[in-house]
Amino acid sequence: MKLLAHILGLCLALALTDADHHEHHDHHDHHAHHAADLDRCEGMEMDAVAVNEEGIPYFFKCDHLFKGFHGKAELSNETFAELDDHHHLGHVDAAFRMHYEGQADHDHMFFFLDNKVFSYYQHKLEEGYPKDISEVFPGIPDHLEAAVECPKPECDEDSVIFFKGHEIFHYNVRTKAVEEKEFKSMPNCTSAFRFMEHYYCFHGHMFSKFDPKTGDVHGKYPKEARDYFMRCSKFSDNSDHVERERCSRVHLDAITSDNAGNIYAFRGHHFLRKDEGNDTLKADTIESAFKELHSEVDAVFSYDDHLYMIKDEQLYVYKVGEPHTHLDGYPKPVKTELGIEGHIDAAFVCEHGDGAHIAHFIKGNHIYDVDMKASPRVQKNERPISLFKKVDTAMCGPGGVKVIVGNHFYHFDNVMLFVASRALPEQHRVSLELFGCDH
Template sequence: MELLTKTLFLCLALALANGGPLQVLFSPCSDASLPDRCEGIEFDAITPDEKGNTFFFKGSHLWKGFHGAAQLANESFKELDDLHHIGHVDAAFRMHNVENPDDHDHIYFFLDDKVFSYYNHSLEDGYPKEIQEDFPGVPSHLDAAVECPKGECMTDSVLFFKGHDVHVYDITTRTVKTKTWTHLPVCTAALRWLEHYYCFHGHNFTRFHPVSGEVSGPYPKDARAYFMHCPNAGHGGHYEVPKCSEAKLSAITSGDAGKSYLFAGPIYMRLDTRQDGLHAFPIIRAWKEVTNGVDAAFAYNDNMYLIKDDHIYIYKTAVHYTLIDGYPKTLKEELGIEGHVDAAFVCPNQHTVYVIQGRTMSDVDLSATPRVVNDRPVPLPMSDIDATMCNAEGIYLFKGSQYYHYETPMILGMSRMAPQSLPVTNAILGCQD
């Protein structure tokens, strides 16, 4: 509030000096003083909240989301100014700790040597605290912070940046390991967005691997072209979500870990994180060896299986996606399958992959060694299936912008007439209704 009060008094003084009391009613000072991120800003901190809204902080202001004007930060998080009287946030992140609901999805702000914890924009009791009290071993006066869930990092962790040092905080053990990434720019803000990690510096950003710090691709890039809507700035990262009536999939899969992916041509989208916005990425960004799209995909035993032509690629999912040694292999060698595959699916907590080719469906026991395809495929009541997915609600077979629903693979295999097809909806694919 101290900064806001000073600003208002300054505006009042300028208005009185330039036109007397009447000028106060029309003074543009408050609007003119708002920072414009399209001019090029080095952000102090970036974090999503528990609802998926992304906040960009600069000084006493913030932006909510990828478009819109700046607002005073103390309108959303008033205690940051009331209790600490500091001009900016050093670092911020959204906690990922599903094993502890008292922490999960809470936002942590770091200011000098203090930490603030918010949920639903309300400061938690007992805060602010000393940083060391909540995060032992983590230094004060940080530059940036970002959460890193298990599966993307080795354990549920937080990356704290100070200069070129990265302090990796293990949430469970409350221990810190420090790395030095001199190849990465000094980050003034960091963001995890749709399973990717971004270091913001100046008005640019650099994408990095959260375990190694490795930078792949042509970076840095201008943040104004990707993380905000700015005039005359080509937005290379935006993806126009298609209309549901125009949906056309190549593959779709949902794994036991809850991750759901949609593949369409050369791109993929993560569906289960839609609270952070739907966004398309090239398939080769996550699965760099798959250069020409996929025909089918399924998840099994913490691995992702991608089928293209007569080859199958198997990726470990423990730390991002790493191709298992010896792959790709032929479908014949891995599954005993020959010919083009239209779609494939594995149901939750099951060991059988069902493979659709034309009007037939075969099955392979993935727990068997060697894997052998059932030599008696069952006929299907429809053809030209684009993609299939099995989850707790049943089996979805997608054909263009329509889909068929079955409760179990057995019911699907025994059906001799296709049920009424249903239109694809936003609830299923995140498309525009």
């Protein structure tokens, strides 16, 4: 209750600050202060959640917005400028992204505030908005609590599901027909969103995965939102570390597989290890196995029975073993040790084949090679990657290269095909197909 009171007080403080907007133009410092108070890792109830056109989730709280799975709050009106013009309370009741090919509103984001709806396309307010909810979505009530898009065949027709208390409305996008449903097994949603073809109902700082047609909740729910949709250093006491890390929707920072085929995957303050020929996963803090690193690595690659770990401008090297041994004299600057500079998004070595001593480094949409046997080591063979503007991480094993972007990975038989490909190969889910998550 203490936390709830704090958040309610905070929203009120933000609202009061916002109400002063037209009288005082120096209120930004107040907002910055309050944004600092909004710590999603403390556990909070979001007002609304929606995924933007690039697949990045936006979490709304009061008149602030969290983009993605980590990072600080920012003012909602910095991204969606007109949200404050009509409603000085500065909150969002519900939000969703219309995602139906062929519809005029495809990829538009809709926000609901009291009795009004705002439609944005590429962060610009559409002409004529805001409008009354009843005009744009006839049959849907005001003061909603949540909304989520539901395309065919996940729903019988291309639909939007609206939530208000116990009332659930399926709105047919094409015919504008409204069907009222009863979702008996689901708690009242304070926000909802569709992510990787699954549907999530948030209630407080917990969430449940539900069937959009029936509202049925299968499996062990509710679960803690911080464990799966945010990158936090501390988790609830009853958090199952392995379950959380294998099923987290937060993108990986780094991944590698060693010569024996064991996979190491790093995210925030934790890492997962999956041993070759064994489906058992182990999860632990980075601090426990790589204490010199502490947490949050940028890139990791395996070479010659060592793990090369890059964090900022520094390189750490560990000999693979039980436990891993940190080599004396490290960390050393990445530039002097590897001959490469600037922020590195991903690194990997294909140890099975002709280029077994070539380390590949990805920075933005370019890839570079470094010969690990050369002295001194220098970056060479720069070439553009046509398929991706940015990757999160990548690894190479006997089967080829796996490139991870967000929650998905793509398989290429070799580095040359990865660099030269013009068409995306089949998309695979990281949590499901790399780590065997069942939800």
